[in-house]
Amino acid sequence: MKIAFIGLGNMGAPMARNLLKAGHALTVFDLNTQAVGALVEAGAMAAASPKDAATGAETVITMLPAAAHVRHVLTAEDGVLAGIAKGVPIIDSSTIDPASVKAFAALAAEHGNTFVDAPVSGGTGGAAAGTLTFMVGGTAQAFEQVRPVLSAMGNNLVHCGDTGAGQGAKICNNLVLGITMAGVAEAMSLGEALGIDPKVLGGIINTSTGRCWSSDTYNPFPGVIETAPSSRGYTGGFGTDLMLKDLGLAGDAAKSVRQPVYLGALAQQLYQTVSSKGDGKLDFSAVIKLYRKDGAA
Amino acid sequence: MKIAFIGLGNMGAPMARNLLKAGHALTVFDLNTQAVGALVEAGAMAAASPKDAATGAETVITMLPAAAHVRHVLTAEDGVLAGIAKGVPIIDSSTIDPASVKAFAALAAEHGNTFVDAPVSGGTGGAAAGTLTFMVGGTAQAFEQVRPVLSAMGNNLVHCGDTGAGQGAKICNNLVLGITMAGVAEAMSLGEALGIDPKVLGGIINTSTGRCWSSDTYNPFPGVIETAPSSRGYTGGFGTDLMLKDLGLAGDAAKSVRQPVYLGALAQQLYQTVSSKGDGKLDFSAVIKLYRKDGAA
Amino acid sequence: MKIAFIGLGNMGAPMARNLLKAGHALTVFDLNTQAVGALVEAGAMAAASPKDAATGAETVITMLPAAAHVRHVLTAEDGVLAGIAKGVPIIDSSTIDPASVKAFAALAAEHGNTFVDAPVSGGTGGAAAGTLTFMVGGTAQAFEQVRPVLSAMGNNLVHCGDTGAGQGAKICNNLVLGITMAGVAEAMSLGEALGIDPKVLGGIINTSTGRCWSSDTYNPFPGVIETAPSSRGYTGGFGTDLMLKDLGLAGDAAKSVRQPVYLGALAQQLYQTVSSKGDGKLDFSAVIKLYRKDGAA
Amino acid sequence: MKIAFIGLGNMGAPMARNLLKAGHALTVFDLNTQAVGALVEAGAMAAASPKDAATGAETVITMLPAAAHVRHVLTAEDGVLAGIAKGVPIIDSSTIDPASVKAFAALAAEHGNTFVDAPVSGGTGGAAAGTLTFMVGGTAQAFEQVRPVLSAMGNNLVHCGDTGAGQGAKICNNLVLGITMAGVAEAMSLGEALGIDPKVLGGIINTSTGRCWSSDTYNPFPGVIETAPSSRGYTGGFGTDLMLKDLGLAGDAAKSVRQPVYLGALAQQLYQTVSSKGDGKLDFSAVIKLYRKDGAA
Incomplete structure (x- = not known):
């Protein structure tokens, strides 16, 4: 053809x-x-x-x-x-x-x-x-x-x-993705602050009800998943600014149908903060920087 | 013994x-x-x-x-x-x-x-x-x-x-759970409002980066997962008031170590709204009621 | 001329x-x-x-x-x-x-x-x-x-x-307005649930550090300020959909300069929920409906 | 006596x-x-x-x-x-x-x-x-x-x-205070990023519908109100950790009556982030540090 x-x-x-x-x-x-x-x-x-x-x-x-x-x-x-x-x-x-x-x-x-x-x-x-x-x-x-x-x-x-449903589906998936990644970052950082070994905590989440791609494949805590961007300095992967773009699309789509996206809107601000600090090119799992006490990532 | x-x-x-x-x-x-x-x-x-x-x-x-x-x-x-x-x-x-x-x-x-x-x-x-x-x-x-x-x-x-790390790990897992469930509810409702078939959307999320227990095992949209509480009127399962208790524990634990839990705190308010409307005994996936236009669940 | x-x-x-x-x-x-x-x-x-x-x-x-x-x-x-x-x-x-x-x-x-x-x-x-x-x-x-x-x-x-600073200033003012109104709605509803007389609570806020236009001039709780839209069924005034438009402009402006607007983004979702329930034409102080137990406003 | x-x-x-x-x-x-x-x-x-x-x-x-x-x-x-x-x-x-x-x-x-x-x-x-x-x-x-x-x-x-209504009233006032301060910080920082002179923006807010104690008396942007803690390095005033305590009380009170406090819960996380970064003793208006691009305050 x-x-x-x-x-x-x-x-x-x-x-x-x-x-x-x-x-x-x-x-x-x-x-x-x-x-x-x-x-x-x-x-x-x-x-x-x-x-x-x-x-x-x-x-x-x-x-x-x-x-x-x-x-x-x-x-x-x-x-x-x-x-x-x-x-x-x-x-x-x-x-x-x-x-x-x-x-x-x-x-x-x-x-x-x-x-x-x-x-x-x-x-x-x-x-x-x-x-x-x-x-x-x-x-x-x-x-x-x-x-x-x-x-x-x-x-x-x-x-x-x-027409448009393909984009809608992708936006909805990435809305879940943006939220779960920030949620896992939040929980892994809380666990660290409570003195729990990150690998142990990752293992528990990944075999329990918190299980998700953002934890079992792409965990934002360095060293939990060796193949994830977090284990190579948040390089490669899916950039924070791209996640920001997709959450922006989700917000716009939601606005067009007057649909609330509470967690999506909040997650967007978290990634926006990362980008505002100059880390927009890092993988989006670098959102964990906002949570860890020393800003480490 | x-x-x-x-x-x-x-x-x-x-x-x-x-x-x-x-x-x-x-x-x-x-x-x-x-x-x-x-x-x-x-x-x-x-x-x-x-x-x-x-x-x-x-x-x-x-x-x-x-x-x-x-x-x-x-x-x-x-x-x-x-x-x-x-x-x-x-x-x-x-x-x-x-x-x-x-x-x-x-x-x-x-x-x-x-x-x-x-x-x-x-x-x-x-x-x-x-x-x-x-x-x-x-x-x-x-x-x-x-x-x-x-x-x-x-x-x-x-x-x-x-000592305490067992509770810490459980709290961290349930923090992720409370967030991902509300996140999936948000995305499934947005998809519905955009005119996407919920089963199709569930299928896409479950084979993509939004994949999580809250979607592939316990999806809050009725009919997507036949064995989930959402497919039987949000009965049985894990009650909203129990999720509220666990997110409260997460918030308290976070406070004790001065650790922010942005999405967890917001998710807690969403479940609190469900409970405040009298639905605290329903399975926690009933949080989707807050999002769907007709309050259906 | x-x-x-x-x-x-x-x-x-x-x-x-x-x-x-x-x-x-x-x-x-x-x-x-x-x-x-x-x-x-x-x-x-x-x-x-x-x-x-x-x-x-x-x-x-x-x-x-x-x-x-x-x-x-x-x-x-x-x-x-x-x-x-x-x-x-x-x-x-x-x-x-x-x-x-x-x-x-x-x-x-x-x-x-x-x-x-x-x-x-x-x-x-x-x-x-x-x-x-x-x-x-x-x-x-x-x-x-x-x-x-x-x-x-x-x-x-x-x-x-x-050029543009006039719009920027208006957007920033209305960002504060949208947040304070929802914040006052939250506090007045909490006070009601705690059994405090709304007029007494309004009086305390208006002579203390919570003092703001959204409380002392336009209080969202009916009967606290007789001349406010809340005291005439949320008619007249500044419509929820107009507030939504302005918070949308704030969000877009913030995105353009990579500036987080946490509370603004959350407030936007609250007004979006009001609009999604069919009340977009009511005065924006009707956001209090989301908080009061019986959905009264 | x-x-x-x-x-x-x-x-x-x-x-x-x-x-x-x-x-x-x-x-x-x-x-x-x-x-x-x-x-x-x-x-x-x-x-x-x-x-x-x-x-x-x-x-x-x-x-x-x-x-x-x-x-x-x-x-x-x-x-x-x-x-x-x-x-x-x-x-x-x-x-x-x-x-x-x-x-x-x-x-x-x-x-x-x-x-x-x-x-x-x-x-x-x-x-x-x-x-x-x-x-x-x-x-x-x-x-x-x-x-x-x-x-x-x-x-x-x-x-x-x-009995208890005195505490309830104080908690509700400070809930509004915690929200408006963070809201003003958000708007003043957005204005700065948009290139608007902070004193001009403060003047507009203070004579318009965004008017509030957190802006006209205690503005978090340095130099807008000469007598505010922001104009003396965020010393003196009402400490971030005290605001955290009061927002914690508001959250607990809200939990006890199953009342959502969306903005209060989010504001609490913002102050918690400030405290987590080691600035809990600074006046609570230092929350603006989270928003300004260079972390300046």
Whole structure:
């Protein structure tokens, strides 16, 4: 299939490579010419603009930092909608707010195109391995239409509901994540202050009702889980500023439906404090710094 | 071994039965004569007072609602310390604050006795099946001393650290639990308001980074997990008022070491609101009532 | 002076009337033709569009619900910037976020115009009486330039700092307001539950260190302050949804500078809960409903 | 009148002096013999124990750090109840929880004595000047009985309701205080980050709806109010650990009546963080350190 891929960042680049490996013909676009060059070496064709990439494509995929970028890539003079043929689906794998998704879907519909939200989880590792989870919003028909393309990049394709539901599901998962991580940080630090060995406490939580990914896989206390960012100085992993972005999306989505998110709003302030102290690039489990007496992390 | 068991409530009674089954000679005391009668039928002897029960015992076990009860049972004129022989260990399996544990241990030490905190997790089911987890605080020697007795009631004995560390570990686990449950309630309700099917959302969270016991085993949204209290009207399970008690203990323990518990304090207010509306007896996952638009649960 | 006034809502209409009373020549625009008609009867001229209103004006004033409206009124084909002469100042008295203000000021500068943010406090009463407070952002020169016009509508003109600082100051004040109101609601409800007479408690707070406008002028407990919305069923006053909007602006402004707003974020969730229960049109002091045992307010 | 005064700390000592000045015959007790010596020089008699002080007294006053001290002073073998004559009122001006007050009142009633809670506001300045506010709990008759004694120490005597209502009122006021101070700290720091001059922002808040004692009298931003602790390095004033104690009492009182205190619980965590970082002795307005980017205060 002839596919246009726009946005070759940390996630987009390996996703695009998996499309090539699956035998698709790929035209790529990114402002970063180095990223484009690497994909061209791998067999892709370079486009001069989103419009150029979309022209003649049978599917268009976007993977961008925020809703404003998606809007620009779609609607600019040299944007996707200026080049795309009627009936060609647009898959957006960026993480953005559901309200923007609905607006973009309406714009696409005016041009005779389907716009499907398909944000991912699984990180850069999953992107490289082709084992991403795609959370897809759109009609059942649209989901079936994009399934073959997505299956080259991920192995868990979930149809979450109508347009925007993919983003909604991802936001809700990351809302839980942001809360549980800060909650585990709180409890591990309290345990430390009470004189309990962190490994023992981690072991108890992980075999009891407090069990969660933030404790058993990604524990924020150094040394409890050897493979977690906390055990390598909070480097790598999922940055605090990215968690802040996602909790901001959750807050905005909640506001749009007048839904309270008490713990989410408070967790957001905790990560904001971390970022405000200059640690926004550290893994989000560095939130434990706020709790430990010496600010250690 | 000759064991005194004081406190035959929902947890204490089945724990005492398992000691009988393991062949121990048991003397029991409770203000509830019916509970005492049932144990006597099962082979225990009834004592007239905690002092009477402790006299001649080789181990004393207490399982009581709160620290004030433990204090009374220990120090009253007809209390345990008035009857116990020097060198006999006292095991307290109540859930109380670490500071009280330390005070009781000091009192016991004055009388020549070791006081071990050994709160449990596993609920009434685990108590009946003899599969409780015991979180034990005390010296390594004390832990070894009480291990044979505890192993008749539980299959997971964890030495958490010095006196009080058992309570500390339980409190920290339940702090995480109280936070994650409210967090999952928040996210599931947001998902509902955004139009996402709760079962689909539950499925995504449970295979992603939001994964936790509060979602994959005890999800607060009705119908997501068929065996959870939420699927039977929030009956049975772990009552909101019990969660309130445990978050209160966490708050007190945190205060004693000047340790902030932001999310725990907020979660406590959420459960307090549930209780204040008259739903304190419902399972603690009923906290989702605060979030769903129609107050449904 | 020849003034264009765009936006004749509850606040804008009485403000425009005071400009007429001060002898200014006024051209007005609003989508609501009835509102325009009332002003024309009072001596204003009706414009066919913002562009039309701005053409020939010596000062342009906008008073609109949100940043999106300001953007449209400025930049639409028939917008202000299409008609305004170079050097004419634009005064925006809407309550919007500082980042948007800066964007609009940049747009205006490209056209050779100064854009001054000048949000108000004082409510519809102050608007009618001409006693508003204007919080002004811009250069000292711009402040001096718009002072004569503003003084016809308000009696307290404060130069808060550079472009956006007027909005920033208003947002910060309303952040305090949203927090103190919920805090007073919390304390008055606790006092009620403890059996203290609300009028006695109000009296103590108002003569002690808890003293604040939310208690001594606008107490949320019915009957404590006879002139407050709480004493007339939470009607009139400042709607919960407007408070929600302002706390949302505070949250956005805080996010833009990575500044934590713990209490503001939590207060926002409390008002969001009120709104989510269908009471968004009630005065924001109705937040006390969340606290009182019977949900009374 | 013959009065016994127990507890000669920073508040108690000047209160006792004012009783002497008013011509009362005073017998005093404190563990600190230096404090006792100073009062004896001023004309008081020293007692060997609370029992000794209470023997023959017509009124007994206690001013102690916490409920545990009051309990000991009342019930010890050489305590007040061992010496006091029937019918003599006991006035407790300590700040403690309403539940303890009720327990002490019941104990006193068994001995034929009235126990009146009468916590104060006004600080050491008000104690020295005899201008304290007394918040009194008890029957109307008991209030009239203690009024002449209290009027020698304060000029604002408020009957708040039945036994415990005086403590309840003080707790509710300080709950508002703890919240508004943190709220003002949040807003002033946000304003600073947005580039608004703190004095200008303080001026706007103090003449607008955000007006409160925490802003117009005790503003936490240095230099806004010259006489506030913030303008002298957060020394003097009302210590963070004392605010923590009072918010703890508010939380306990709220728990006892199942009343949520969302903002109070969050504010408590903020002050706890300050204390946890080693700044518990600083004035409570130092909570602004948590918000300002450089941790400055």
